[in-house]
Amino acid sequence: MSCLPSLITNTAEEGYKVAIKLSRMAVKMTQPDDASREKMRPDYANNADSLIQVSLVVATNFNTVAKANNYWRD
Amino acid sequence: MSCLPSLITNTAEEGYKVAIKLSRMAVKMTQPDDASREKMRPDYANNADSLIQVSLVVATNFNTVAKANNYWRD
Amino acid sequence: MSCLPSLITNTAEEGYKVAIKLSRMAVKMTQPDDASREKMRPDYANNADSLIQVSLVVATNFNTVAKANNYWRD
Amino acid sequence: MSCLPSLITNTAEEGYKVAIKLSRMAVKMTQPDDASREKMRPDYANNADSLIQVSLVVATNFNTVAKANNYWRD
Amino acid sequence: MSCLPSLITNTAEEGYKVAIKLSRMAVKMTQPDDASREKMRPDYANNADSLIQVSLVVATNFNTVAKANNYWRD
Amino acid sequence: MSCLPSLITNTAEEGYKVAIKLSRMAVKMTQPDDASREKMRPDYANNADSLIQVSLVVATNFNTVAKANNYWRD
Numbered sequence: 430m431s432c433l434p435s436l437i438t439n440t441a442e443e444g445y446k447v448a449i450k451l452s453r454m455a456v457k458m459t460q461p462d463d464a465s466r467e468k469m470r471p472d473y474a475n476n477a478d479s480l481i482q483v484s485l486v487v488a489t490n491f492n493t494v495a496k497a498n499n500y501w502r503d
Numbered sequence: 504m505s506c507l508p509s510l511i512t513n514t515a516e517e518g519y520k521v522a523i524k525l526s527r528m529a530v531k532m533t534q535p536d537d538a539s540r541e542k543m544r545p546d547y548a549n550n551a552d553s554l555i556q557v558s559l560v561v562a563t564n565f566n567t568v569a570k571a572n573n574y575w576r577d
Numbered sequence: 578m579s580c581l582p583s584l585i586t587n588t589a590e591e592g593y594k595v596a597i598k599l600s601r602m603a604v605k606m607t608q609p610d611d612a613s614r615e616k617m618r619p620d621y622a623n624n625a626d627s628l629i630q631v632s633l634v635v636a637t638n639f640n641t642v643a644k645a646n647n648y649w650r651d
Numbered sequence: 652m653s654c655l656p657s658l659i660t661n662t663a664e665e666g667y668k669v670a671i672k673l674s675r676m677a678v679k680m681t682q683p684d685d686a687s688r689e690k691m692r693p694d695y696a697n698n699a700d701s702l703i704q705v706s707l708v709v710a711t712n713f714n715t716v717a718k719a720n721n722y723w724r725d
Numbered sequence: 726m727s728c729l730p731s732l733i734t735n736t737a738e739e740g741y742k743v744a745i746k747l748s749r750m751a752v753k754m755t756q757p758d759d760a761s762r763e764k765m766r767p768d769y770a771n772n773a774d775s776l777i778q779v780s781l782v783v784a785t786n787f788n789t790v791a792k793a794n795n796y797w798r799d
Numbered sequence: 800m801s802c803l804p805s806l807i808t809n810t811a812e813e814g815y816k817v818a819i820k821l822s823r824m825a826v827k828m829t830q831p832d833d834a835s836r837e838k839m840r841p842d843y844a845n846n847a848d849s850l851i852q853v854s855l856v857v858a859t860n861f862n863t864v865a866k867a868n869n870y871w872r873d
Contacts, residue, residue: 433812436870442507445525449532451815455857458819460844473847474534477547481556482851487529488563489858497870500510500571516581519599523606548608551621555630561603562637574584574645590655593673597680622682625695629704635677636711648658648719664729667747671754696756699769703778709751710785722732722793738803741821745828770830773843777852783825784859796806796867 436497444498448491452483510571518572522565526557584645592646596639600631658719666720670713674705732793740794744787748779806867814868818861822853 433454438444460466473479495501507528512518534540547553569575581602586592608614621627643649655676660666682688695701717723729750734740756762769775791797803824808814830836843849865871 433810433815436811436865437872440507441510445507445528449529451861452854452858454815455819455854456850459850459853465845469845469847469850473851475539475543476847477543477550478553478556479848479851480530480533480543481547481553481560482848482855483533484526484529484560485556485563486851486854486858488526488560488567489855489862491525492563492567493858493862493865493870495510495567495571497865497872500567502511502571514581515584519581519602523603549613549617551617551624552627552630554604554607554617555621555627555634557607558600558603558634559630559637562600562634562641565599566637566641569584569641569645574641576585576645588655589658593655593676597677623687623691625691625698626701626704628678628681628691629695629701629708631681632674632677632708633704633711636674636708636715639673640711640715643658643715643719648715650659650719662729663732667729667750671751697761697765699765699772700775700778702752702755702765703769703775703782705755706748706751706782707778707785710748710782710789713747714785714789717732717789717793722789724733724793736803737806741803741824745825771835771839773839773846774849774852776826776829776839777843777849777856779829780822780825780856781852781859784822784856784863787821788859788863791806791863791867796863798807798867 436494438494438498439501441495441498441501444494444501445487445491448487448494451490451494452486510568512568512572513575515569515572515575518568518575519561519565522561522568525564525568526560584642586642586646587649589643589646589649592642592649593635593639596635596642599638599642600634658716660716660720661723663717663720663723666716666723667709667713670709670716673712673716674708732790734790734794735797737791737794737797740790740797741783741787744783744790747786747790748782806864808864808868809871811865811868811871814864814871815857815861818857818864821860821864822856 436447438447456466473483510521512521530540547557584595586595604614621631658669660669678688695705732743734743752762769779806817808817826836843853
């Protein structure tokens, strides 16, 4: 598994990147072959519905990361 | 990445705009080409099911932003 | 954007209406043309799967609004 | 709108019924015509994927109702 | 409705079973006919996308049950 | 059911593995036949939309596990 760093970040923008990373990790663990994943890229990168679902996954992970960081309020 | 400002806003309406921004950021990071995204616009803007899913993504992000702002109760 | 009032309401039923409003706002912001949205209405209002997804969006927004109101327990 | 009672119930089972009611309310508000909804019933009641999505909506609403009731722990 | 016991369990594994039960309850209440449900079983039990959605429903319910039990930390 | 260990882990990375395990458990319980599941593997491992939904399930479970561990902040 690609190494998952701490959920704690300095800014919301860094936290968003962790949410992206978390979203990709599950895909990599389910389809570990790099070439297979790369081959699917045009399928979702040019499909509006796929991109909307990608955004839903990131939103779910960002919900977790933002809470972990107390919404960077402190 | 388009710059993500603070999650903290003065009003619920501003918070909703941040939720929209968060929803678009994941799409832009997955499909960074502006022309490719613009080309897909009619696909989802005229499709009821796509628009419903867009609203689900925004709802998920607004859940995060609203909590970050203590629901603008303070 | 159609104006978003406070998330705070007197009753659960009013809160549910705010959840409906939040769900519609994302659709309106993505497809601002009234005629285009109206044209899609039969597509989702007569399709069971679309209506179920509409209900998922409202449920997600109601989760936020209900929490904002401390579940109208006070 | 069909009247929404309090989210607070005596038991988890009653709370589950409120979650079902919340799930149906959004459908009724989007398609208020009783005959139209009844006509769609076989579409989702005999379709595994539709039933799974129904269950997702109820799960999302039950998450809200259960929290409102402090999980009936008190 | 099949009887819903308490959400409180002794272990995470028992809690997971309650999440499964909650997920099935909504399906049973929407399609109460046992034979109709049984007939659909091959449709989802041999379809990867259906099984993934089943898992999403269970995950949503487990989120509720786990919180109800304070994550079995006590 | 494959045995579910504690939700409590030492690191976020271990917690992510528990989220993966939780996601797989619901699938195994719905389709207990190992050969049937193995046969479906190419269906989802080579389909972008399936992989995105897998990631949504894991994100939902990771939300639970991360909270259980107080986001590994302690």
